[in-house]
Amino acid sequence: MAHGKWNLRPLLPVEVIDIVTLWHTYRVPIIITTFTILIIFRTILHLRVPRVKVSDTPPLSPKLPAEKEKAPLEEKFVAEKVPRRIVGGLKKRKSSEDEVVLACQNIQVIVFFSSLTTTTEKRAKVFADELAQSTKEFAKSTSAIFLEPQLLDLSYIDYDDYFITPPKADANTQYFYLLLIPTYNIDTVLDSFLEHLQETHNDFRIDTAPLSPLLGYSVFGFGDREGWPTEEEGFCSQARDVDKWLAKLTARKRAFPLGMGDSKVDAAERLREWMEGVEDVLGHIATTGGLGEGVIGSGDAVESDVEDLDDEEDEVLFEEQKVAQRKTKVQKKDVLNDVEDIGNTLNLTPADPSEPLELDFTTYNKKARSTPTPVIKEMVPKNSPTYNSLTKQGYSIVGSHSGVKICRWTKSALRGRGSCYKYSFYGIASHQCMETTPSLSCSNKCVFCWRHGTNPVGTTWRWKVDPPELIFDGVKAGHYQKIKMMRGVPGVRAERFAEAMRIRHCALSLVGEPIFYPHINEFTAMLHKEHISSFLVCNAQHPDQLRTLKPVTQLYVSIDASTRESLRKIDRPLHRDFWERFQECLQILREKRFQQRTVFRLTLVKGFNIEDEAEGYADLIEKSLPCFVEIKGVTYCGTSSSAGAGLTMQNVPFYEEVCAFVEALNASLSKRGLEYGIAAEHAHSCCILIASNRFKMEGKWHTRIDYEKFFQCLESGKSFTPEDYMGPETPEWATWGNGGFDPRDERVDRKGRPKILPGEAVGKVKVGKEDEAGE
Known part of the structure; x- marks a missing residue:
């Protein structure tokens, strides 16, 4: 201790103090020298070890000669200094x-x-x-x-x-x-x-x-x-x-x-x-x-x-557009325009200069600024495979896009062997019914379509349009001609043959899409003018045409599925927005329910739209509130086209299965508080009718139509409702539980099996080729 204070510095040996002093004095030169020595040592080692060159290029063959395998690796890459250029041939594997x-x-x-x-x-x-x-x-x-x-x-x-x-x-x-x-x-x-x-x-x-x-x-x-x-x-x-x-x-x-x-x-x-x-x-x-x-x-x-070409210039034109362009080129070949010619072209402007010119952007490109005039062709030309196929099936082609055909039920009614379900439900005799369509083209490819692959398809009308007068006269003539061919058939009743020469009803449900025809309102007006009732069936894919459709006797919409996915699988629509179109058509049908009789038609296909879909169908009915719901088992005709679509006889439900589905659907409607009930049936057609309580009076169903009253309401020019032309009481034999076969007729089995009399059990019945329904 000095000056009265403690010395706190630790007592260290003199050698340690000298080393620390030297380090602090010379530490920078020491670090630099050490780093330099290490770099020199590493460089010497790197230069002494031979370099091995690695290449991604594989050998030409998996097995090399022994001499080449022993050769130094440096010699293998002498020839590889210049990259190879492949000018053709196959692409070699890289590894x-x-x-x-x-x-x-x-x-x-x-x-x-x-x-x-x-x-x-x-x-x-x-x-x-x-x-x-x-x-x-x-x-x-x-x-x-x-x-x-x-x-x-x-x-x-x-x-x-x-x-x-x-x-x-x-x-x-x-x-x-x-x-x-x-x-x-x-x-x-x-x-x-x-x-x-x-x-x-x-x-x-x-x-x-x-x-x-x-x-x-x-x-x-x-x-x-x-x-x-x-x-x-x-x-x-x-x-x-x-x-x-x-x-x-x-x-x-x-x-x-x-x-x-x-x-x-x-x-x-x-x-x-x-x-x-x-x-x-x-x-x-x-x-x-x-x-x-x-x-x-x-x-x-x-x-x-x-x-x-650039994508904007490269447009593939369809056949009719190509034909138009070729004609345009021929007309313009070796032609020089002078001032007078230019003046003539200037006169082709629209009458209203403020109105913009129409431009078809599907065919517009930089090379051709003018839109070629499309060549309008026929839907079913007489020299086409479609025409030959349809005529072989019994169709009479009218004009270029319409057809008429008599069904199995018309022939059956002429011989007193029973009419189709339309007589049981609505009082329409099959021998006085004409099945026709003003448009053979359709926008769906349904798996159960009888004519699939033979009738045209399309999403828009791009064909020649025949006038309604030509179609009306043509289908009547074709129908009467086919009726006359039945004169010599054994069993035809004279009185019914005479009645058949007066058409009383027209079913616009033959094939194709009737409302596709641009003049469908004019055509139905011609039917009504001659007091021919009209049942029109559409596929819920054309809301614009459905909205502008004038009242018909009964308006059908095909409801083949209750969900988007099942509708896509069974109807196979061509429109990409098919579900939105479907929903819009249901809303339109709801709006029309107090202007005309509206009907949901459900075609049941086993394995497609029956299992667990009753609730979904009930939702659709609740949304649209149609007057009637027809539930019908699919008809299988045994054609190869049906098999190609995935449809076999196994997809046809038994009648008892259709009945079970109808009862489940009716229960779903009741749970929702909707006033519907099972009104009538026609077991022979595998068809059952659910009706709104609007057509039930004093506990009795009135599903039939007063056709004369309908034409009176129509010709009066005043608004009317479906109740205004409600017909008489539904016959007892046609109501639910009684089979629906007309007692005036005799049921004949084509294959010689025992006859099933009215009222007998018909549970194990399928509608196959031998029992083909009319529509």
């Missing part, structure tokens, strides 16, 4: 890892086709069978796994499932599309298919190449050079359009060029050549995993000069 990936891939080939006369369908089946054998051979020599080729009819699929994105499957499955496309001069499902491809490409919500995950695609077209000698004149035009649109949607993954063959001359030979090319491409895909490097001839679809 053995890719082979492992390819070995895990399943390749699914899907063959799409369309056919009206079954010719293309038969060729497609043979093609798919032969392709299956070829892919089995590929599987033996490669590590790829080819699944059994699928064969799909474009008429029976939902385009959204295949042509917006590839099918949803496991991650190890890749798809390859092949399409066999005939060309027709009438509107078929191919027109809707092309429209779908065009809309998909132009839909801003969808990627411009949504089908790019496909391995590739190729198209083969069938044509007829007698009608279209050259491609410019339309030979295989629809196949060429499909090929071009798919090139856009797949990011130009055309695997093999478009094949074309003349159906009457060389289609089989050309198809064989095209198939060999497709098989070669599939073999390349199995070996290399892709189409190629993307040069001309290797798979990238750049060989078409049309596809090299």
